[in-house]
Amino acid sequence: MKKIITILIAVLFSMSFMMTTACSEKTDYTVGIVQLVEHTALGAANKGFREELTKLMEEEGKTIKFHNKTASGDQATCTTIANVLVSKKVDLLLAIATPAAQAIAAVTETIPVLFTAVTDAEDVGLVKSNENPTYNLSGTSDLNPVDQQIELIKELVPEAKKIAVIYNTAERNSEIQVELAKTACTRLGLELEEEGLVDISDIQTTFSLLDSDIDAIYIPTDNLMAKAAITVHNINKDDKKIPIVCGEIGMNDLCGVATYGIDYYILGQQTARMAFDVLVNGKDISTMPVEYQEKIVFSVNTLIASEIGFTIPQEILDRAKEE
Amino acid sequence: MISFLQSILGGANQGLLWALLALGVFITYRILDFADLTAEGSFTLGGATAVTLIVAGVEPVLSTLIAFLIGTIAGLCTGVLHTKLKIPPILAGILTMIALYSVNNRVMEGAYKGISRINTVITYFENLMGNSKMLANTMIGLLVVGIVIALIYWFFGTEKGSAIRATGNNEKMCRALGINTDNTKILTLMISNGLIALSGAMVAQQQGYADISMGIGAIVVGLASVIIGEAFMSQKFPFWLKLCFIALGSVIYRIIITIVISIDIFESSDMKLLTAVIVIIALALPKLKTAVIGNNSKKRKQQEAVLAEGEDGNAEN
DSSP: HHHHHHHHHHHHHHHHHHHHHHTOOSSEEEEEEEEEEEOHHHHHHHHHHHHHHHHHHHHHHHOOOEEEEEEEEEEHHHHHHHHHHHHHHHHHEEEEHHHHHHHHHHHHHSSOOOEEEEEEETTTTTTSSSSOOOSSSEEEOEEEEEEEEHHHHHHHHHOOOOOEEEEEOOOHHHHHHHHHHHHHHHHOOOOEEEEESSSSTTTHHHTTOOOOOEEEEEEEEEEHHHTTTTHHEEEEEEEETTOOEESSSSHHHHOEEEEEEEOHHHHHHHHHHHHHHHHHHHHHHHHHHOEOOOSEEEEHHHHHHHHTTTOOOOOHHHHHHOO | HHHHHHHHHHHHHHHHHHHHHHHHHHHHISSSSSOTTTTHHHHHHHHHHHHHHHHHHHHHHEEEHHHHHHHHHHHHHHHHHTTSSOHHHHHHHHHHHHHHHHHHHHHTTTSSEOTTTTTOOHHHHHTTTOOHHHHHHHHHHHHHHHHHHHHHHTTTTTHHHHHHHHHOOOOOHHHHOOHHHHHHHHEEEHHHHHHHHHHHHHHHHHHHHEETTTTTTTTHHHHHHHHHHHHHHHHHSSSHHHHHHHHHHHHHHHHHHHHHHTTTTTOOOHHHHHHHHHHHHHHHHHHHHHHHHHHHHHHHHHHHHHHHHHHHHHHHO
């Protein structure tokens, strides 16, 4: 019996080895992608990156192959994926979201690593400074224009005095944005109420416990809230009917009335151009400063507004048409 | 071929550091028969403590040991909740785990703390191993797991340790013999969560940061590792060998995930389903074994019958 088991294990092992090497046609470049979790924004960045880089490579007459992996939200898996991709000796790595970037940073100091959807790389130690990365990592930041977004709230609800910010206390990216929101609120004379939560199931409770004098809600770009965006809208329209401004357009489309935002697909494309610089033009990644999105997008959501019985001021509707 | 083996080695390295978690879970789950959910909290606590201390300038080895001690305190809390307040085991674990979320947030002053480019226990080994991150991780993994297994083996041979094993076996009998089972339970939870915190401290140093979510799913990983390890061992193994197999279970679990990720045919999102399938196969192996070759008892009866026949034959001659 032991013999049968040993033979079985040997067969399985060699089968898996063959399967991993089976699909390796030779291409000019291979790029490994590690995405933390599936949601609209990260997926858009991923798609933007791959499509833009493929296009740039084709123009150059080169072929490129992607190993596209997602970690299903599990941090230890990010490390495992990083290990696998590094041993495949890829030419470049793309990390989507901060934990993925951290996992890769711990595994390799030589392969160039681009990150995207990381709010503040310097704050989390991925780069020495945003202007001068110094290590083998650089990329694009998804820091959204928090200041402009809070100002937008004041424009949507001119008589607003108090707003609430709902976010996942476990995400560093969100904490950073809450800090920025606080500064913006002080400047605009608004009172900010911080509602931190831990789990999707807390959203219902958080909403029902909101003070009755909350005039608007701000939700930063937060992986947990992004996944729960539809739930947020369902809870909001049945109960409080408070206008929401989200940090990101994908989220805003599902639960918010208007926002200035990062388009993650375009951000992915921007990252692809950095990748092209590193791979084909041989640029040194440690000298490439972290890039921010060049063009901010304005979006208005009349459907959501009507479902919560909120009238968007005419001049804001006009602005959307202008953009 | 090399790259495949390299990724397997990487997976094994991760598995070795998580093996401490598996050993901690083994101690409470199998020896004490206590399903301890504190693991998710104490794992993160170990990571948070170690990273915070290292960043503050404390020597890495000392930081790691302090992380272990802090973990024992978490175990103490669960133990007291269960033994003194009579809260059911699973609930006691959950309560401590929930409380630890806030504690961890305080310790790290936020949801995350990075230790990029500072010396950790792992970097010491990197310098020894000539800058090969892979080998450094293997060395330290083997070293720490080896030391821990040796210590566990020694401890459970002592009087206190034997009292713990007895409590898990037959609590009423122990109390009749005058053993304070409340104290043995608390002690076990302390050791177990200390080990789990140690695992968290090592993993945090390996990945370069501690994060408030790093413990999510830890108990499942621990239990899966224990079960996979047990599928490969036999009841006749000596205790120290059983501990080695538990550690091996953790390594195998990580290697399975690595293989699944390496195979490009599968989507990464299929990974969790496939891992579940493989754990199910590991659990079903003993049943399959019996179905294929029949029970030992059946085989033994046949052998005895043959021997008896032979003896009769000889006697007649």
